[in-house]
Amino acid sequence: MIPVNFAYCRPCTPEEAVQSYTAYEKAGKKTLYYGGGSEIISMARVGSITPEAVVDLKEIPACCELKEEGSYINMGGALSLRAIADSQCFPLMGKAVGRIADHTNQCRITLGGNLCGTIIYREAVLPLLLTESEVSLQGPEGVRRLPLQKVFDGRMRLLPGEFILKVHVPKKYAQMPYLHVKKAPTEKIDYPAVSLAAIIEKGKLKIAFAGICSYPFRSKEMEAALNDTAMDITQRLNKAVELLPEKPADDVHCSRGYRELLFKNMLGQVLAELSAGSKAGAKS
Amino acid sequence: MGGTIGLNVKRKEAWAKVTGQAKYTDDFPTVGHYTARLLVSPYAHAKIISIDKTKALSIKGVKAVITGEDYPNLSGTLLVDRPILANKIVRYAGEPVALAVAVDEAAAALAAAAVEVKYEVLPAVFTPQEALNSTAPLVHEELGAYVHMVEDINPKPRSNISCHFPVRKGNMAEGWRNSRVTIEQEFFLPPSDHLAMEIRTARAEISKDGMVTITTSSQAPFEVKKQIADCFQIPAGNIRVHVPFVGGGFGGKAPVMQELLAYIASREVDGNPVRLVMDRKEDMTAAPSRAGLSARIKLGATKEGLLQAAELTFWLDNGAYTDIGPYMVKAIASDCTGPYRVDNLHCDAYGVYTNHTYATSCRSFAHESLTFCIERAMELLAEKLAMDPLQLRLVNAITPGQYTPTQVQGSFSNLGNLPACISRLQELTNWQESQPMQITADTVRAKGMACFWKAATPPTNAPSGAVVTFNSDGSLNLNTGVVEMGSASQSHLAQMLADKLGVSDDQVHVVMEVDTQLNPVHYKTVASITSYIAGRAVMRAAEDILEQLRKIGSEALGCFPEDVEVKQSRVFARQNPDIYIDFQDIVMGYKDIFGNSIGEPVLGRGTSMFKGLSNLDPKTGKGRTGPAWTVGAQAVEVEMDLKDYTYHIIGAYSVMDVGNLINPESMAGSVRGGMAMGLSMASRESFSYAKQGRGEMTTPSLRSYKAIHVGEEPVYQLDFVETPQLDAPYGMRSMSEHGIIGIPAALANALSKACGVAFNHLPLKPEDLWRTATAAGAGAKAGGSGAEAAPAPAAAASSAAFTAGPGAGFGEGGGIQ
Numbered sequence A: 001m002i003p004v005n006f007a008y009c010r011p012c013t014p015e016e017a018v019q020s021y022t023a024y025e026k027a028g029k030k031t032l033y034y035g036g037g038s039e040i041i042s043m044a045r046v047g048s049i050t051p052e053a054v055v056d057l058k059e060i061p062a063c064c065e066l067k068e069e070g071s072y073i074n075m076g077g078a079l080s081l082r083a084i085a086d087s088q089c090f091p092l093m094g095k096a097v098g099r100i101a102d103h104t105n106q107c108r109i110t111l112g113g114n115l116c117g118t119i120i121y122r123e124a125v126l127p128l129l130l131t132e133s134e135v136s137l138q139g140p141e142g143v144r145r146l147p148l149q150k151v152f153d154g155r156m157r158l159l160p161g162e163f164i165l166k167v168h169v170p171k172k173y174a175q176m177p178y179l180h181v182k183k184a185p186t187e188k189i190d191y192p193a194v195s196l197a198a199i200i201e202k203g204k205l206k207i208a209f210a211g212i213c214s215y216p217f218r219s220k221e222m223e224a225a226l227n228d229t230a231m232d233i234t235q236r237l238n239k240a241v242e243l244l245p246e247k248p249a250d251d252v253h254c255s256r257g258y259r260e261l262l263f264k265n266m267l268g269q270v271l272a273e274l275s276a277g278s279k280a281g282a283k284s
Numbered sequence B: 001m002g003g004t005i006g007l008n009v010k011r012k013e014a015w016a017k018v019t020g021q022a023k024y025t026d027d028f029p030t031v032g033h034y035t036a037r038l039l040v041s042p043y044a045h046a047k048i049i050s051i052d053k054t055k056a057l058s059i060k061g062v063k064a065v066i067t068g069e070d071y072p073n074l075s076g077t078l079l080v081d082r083p084i085l086a087n088k089i090v091r092y093a094g095e096p097v098a099l100a101v102a103v104d105e106a107a108a109a110l111a112a113a114a115v116e117v118k119y120e121v122l123p124a125v126f127t128p129q130e131a132l133n134s135t136a137p138l139v140h141e142e143l144g145a146y147v148h149m150v151e152d153i154n155p156k157p158r159s160n161i162s163c164h165f166p167v168r169k170g171n172m173a174e175g176w177r178n179s180r181v182t183i184e185q186e187f188f189l190p191p192s193d194h195l196a197m198e199i200r201t202a203r204a205e206i207s208k209d210g211m212v213t214i215t216t217s218s219q220a221p222f223e224v225k226k227q228i229a230d231c232f233q234i235p236a237g238n239i240r241v242h243v244p245f246v247g248g249g250f251g252g253k254a255p256v257m258q259e260l261l262a263y264i265a266s267r268e269v270d271g272n273p274v275r276l277v278m279d280r281k282e283d284m285t286a287a288p289s290r291a292g293l294s295a296r297i298k299l300g301a302t303k304e305g306l307l308q309a310a311e312l313t314f315w316l317d318n319g320a321y322t323d324i325g326p327y328m329v330k331a332i333a334s335d336c337t338g339p340y341r342v343d344n345l346h347c348d349a350y351g352v353y354t355n356h357t358y359a360t361s362c363r364s365f366a367h368e369s370l371t372f373c374i375e376r377a378m379e380l381l382a383e384k385l386a387m388d389p390l391q392l393r394l395v396n397a398i399t400p401g402q403y404t405p406t407q408v409q410g411s412f413s414n415l416g417n418l419p420a421c422i423s424r425l426q427e428l429t430n431w432q433e434s435q436p437m438q439i440t441a442d443t444v445r446a447k448g449m450a451c452f453w454k455a456a457t458p459p460t461n462a463p464s465g466a467v468v469t470f471n472s473d474g475s476l477n478l479n480t481g482v483v484e485m486g487s488a489s490q491s492h493l494a495q496m497l498a499d500k501l502g503v504s505d506d507q508v509h510v511v512m513e514v515d516t517q518l519n520p521v522h523y524k525t526v527a528s529i530t531s532y533i534a535g536r537a538v539m540r541a542a543e544d545i546l547e548q549l550r551k552i553g554s555e556a557l558g559c560f561p562e563d564v565e566v567k568q569s570r571v572f573a574r575q576n577p578d579i580y581i582d583f584q585d586i587v588m589g590y591k592d593i594f595g596n597s598i599g600e601p602v603l604g605r606g607t608s609m610f611k612g613l614s615n616l617d618p619k620t621g622k623g624r625t626g627p628a629w630t631v632g633a634q635a636v637e638v639e640m641d642l643k644d645y646t647y648h649i650i651g652a653y654s655v656m657d658v659g660n661l662i663n664p665e666s667m668a669g670s671v672r673g674g675m676a677m678g679l680s681m682a683s684r685e686s687f688s689y690a691k692q693g694r695g696e697m698t699t700p701s702l703r704s705y706k707a708i709h710v711g712e713e714p715v716y717q718l719d720f721v722e723t724p725q726l727d728a729p730y731g732m733r734s735m736s737e738h739g740i741i742g743i744p745a746a747l748a749n750a751l752s753k754a755c756g757v758a759f760n761h762l763p764l765k766p767e768d769l770w771r772t773a774t775a776a777g778a779g780a781k782a783g784g785s786g787a788e789a790a791p792a793p794a795a796a797a798s799s800a801a802f803t804a805g806p807g808a809g810f811g812e813g814g815g816i817q
């Protein structure tokens, strides 16, 4: 039960959403955009947030869009993870979001909610980090469209009153060889100890991680090391651990040491697959 | 007789449950109820310096805010050591400190959160070992002053020891002299949760003439009545406890806690009805948990594997209050060796206070923990002897004529047939193929087994009763004090009654809810004793009915009472079965064709009480705690990935001697449920507490506390042995808890075999296995483990892992395409 009252509104256009948000804030109410609500509700229940108004984005057609436009696939910010996975519009994305929570929760969690949530994994971002994706952000000043990497540094950096209207993924990436591996500490369906997404572009590995550190990331330095065939696999793995942006996470779900073990194992498998793949490629 | 025994009779409450019509405590309308919510302690151990209710009381809709000072009364099942709300001191993080009562739940929650408490943090103890240290802080300064409800516990003042049960038998020196091989090992199991689907809740109201009515999710309605009466000095007759369906108890709803809180809440608001709401987090942290256990086991055996001596020490982590803990310690002491003959025995079992959430009974009353320690030790002994672990168990299995740890002489009736269970398990598991088997470069399959036994440890005079009334159609109503919480025990009783009276099962209606004003007394629905002790009462009620029917029948039929037979809902004279009276014409009293009134309505009554049990001798432990044992043998098969210690449980097996399989499907269901619980508990469940800072539970929600899910369970294979227990109705043994008992040990044995590292701690999460294996060093044969087939795990964990070839399995990912 959420013991405090809050206002709820469900606008039909992006402009209305921003107006409502601004009006509530002006009236002194702490306001949140509302996607699937799974995080807002669970945090409000235990009292760690106390929103006074929420603006639900799911009635806005543009936020629920899923279609190809020019050389991009557009995904609305209020699309459910399950809708994205079922559409098969981008197989790697489907894999990544199809392993977040269970089916029931996937039908509820939204793309925007996952990217903007406080839970540290934000796994839906992994494919986006590999693909030069862009985001359209709706704010009081209108819409701005820019590369995701510009507003994502482990978490979304939005301006006050802004929300994710759409994500744009260049279509060409949907065709590239990819890999998604997720390991949870005990069960298949759980928060990741380590989760990774990879694609091969022009023979080079591009890879992004969640779970291993306190935020998801893609590191160009690490990719360079992993692609450096002058080193053997063990050297590359050790280098990758050195190049982690921070020490592996260490919490009640999984210890630092075990995360590191899984990280190395999983990355080892990726490199093995990679070299097997390139050998096969060389033969054919 | 009636032929209902041995049939898969459907549960009496099946329709109510599968259609969702079954009502649980909090399903009843809340109109007219105030709501109460708790504020709990954030600290494991602290002094309460001050409590300020002002802010809480100023919240709109708040009717009362109650603290420990308002009700300093103590309560307790064996030892009266627990305040209703913490008073001056908190002893665990999660302990109730204040209770807010308001017009609705929101106001109550806000008010509880607004109570301002100042604490002064005290040092805390989190393991029995810490608690036993001579410089350890005392959890109870007043330990010597508490009232005892039973005569056989002996808390040690100025210590953290709440009880001590020793067992001494034979001659230890001789035992060690005769031993060629010995092993010694320590074991550890953390506390965990019962995790019933229905969260604990209760309602209370007090009428103007002083009648207290409690509705609660409890396994022990009569104990609720008793404890409220004792705690508040109210005549027991003024208390009425009502228990509808209970959504899972597993022992966790045998203590009396939420009822005391609901009662004081109602008392503070003029007796108005109050509904106490606890959320899942409070159910996990504030309400009692499963106890942790530490143990040191030393075994000695001849080179043929015959046990010669056992020196055993157990420390039960009882948390901050004893509740039923000391009797779990007693149960551990009386079954301490596991189901094996050990003539030279030295055992000490202690209950220890810590600053954990207090602990209570949990499915099998600590036997799953005891068995984990003993059966891991047996496995280590088998390895050291280079003997097949199944054979080792077989040659030591206790058999009729031999003596138990507390010197009860065994018989087929009180022991059942463990060797038969082991032999059947051997076939069922295809045990000759139990050695670890390499599946791929990184995966290994292995099987592990464990045996178990368990006798109940009820109070020596625990009572039960049954009343049977009739309806005008000749059908019956069975009325006992047994709570229906999923174990099908009511349905089993109905089956027995139907059989005994020779009526079909659908003629027996069961009164599912318990109301202590209406139902006959029943100790508690615990310890798997229902079929035994309530069964005895039901059998007596049936005898009572038969006697009355014979008497009325003889008058109506004009024959001797002893010639009257009762079958198929008819009463007739044996010599003339064609002339009969249907039940409906006789059970309400008989009227002949001339209008003469013959006999009177039939009413069956039967009561029972345990007989022949005794306390344990305080020096030697000699004594009898329960009427009989239930024995069994279980196994688990795993497939393990040696690179990261993840594993799948692919099979679980159980063979149990149940005495008489009176309802195969429902009994198999109980066993499977127990096995699932054991797999979940052993593979992942544990309450962790922050070692630094406040000492709070770090796993107080289902996001961080893991339990097994649908889809993760293995294939279960079961079989039964039937050696009747002669003093039990239909020879049926206690069995509802027992499916859990050997499973944690069997899983640990399988995993230890799979990677050649001894796992002597729970839980067995991949991460825990990795840590143990790493500590044991690369390829170390820890604990004397000699499984040659298993590759060196630590090597697999580092560079060797990356040689995984194509097809090594990429989880969900699939290969790069």
Ligand SMILES: Cc1cc2nc3c(=O)[nH]c(=O)nc-3n(C[C@H](O)[C@H](O)[C@H](O)COP(=O)(O)OP(=O)(O)OC[C@H]3O[C@@H](n4cnc5c(N)ncnc54)[C@H](O)[C@@H]3O)c2cc1C
Pocket (backbone or CB within 6 Å): A032, A033, A034, A035, A036, A037, A038, A039, A040, A041, A057, A077, A078, A099, A100, A101, A102, A105, A108, A109, A110, A111, A112, A113, A114, A115, A116, A117, A118, A119, A121, A122, A123, A124, A162, A163, A164, A165, A190, A191, A192
């Ligand atoms: C059972 C369960 C398991 C989970 N497992 C995983 C997992 O394995 N991996 C993982 O990555 N996550 C996991 N999560 C976390 C989940 O993805 C996040 O909590 C996510 O925030 C929920 O999305 P939502 O749409 O329900 O968010 P909401 O509760 O609606 O919102 C969350 C936050 O995002 C903001 N927000 C929502 N939509 C937008 C938008 N379009 N633009 C800007 N801000 C917005 C809200 O204001 C709020 O601050 C799990 C959650 C649950 C309940």
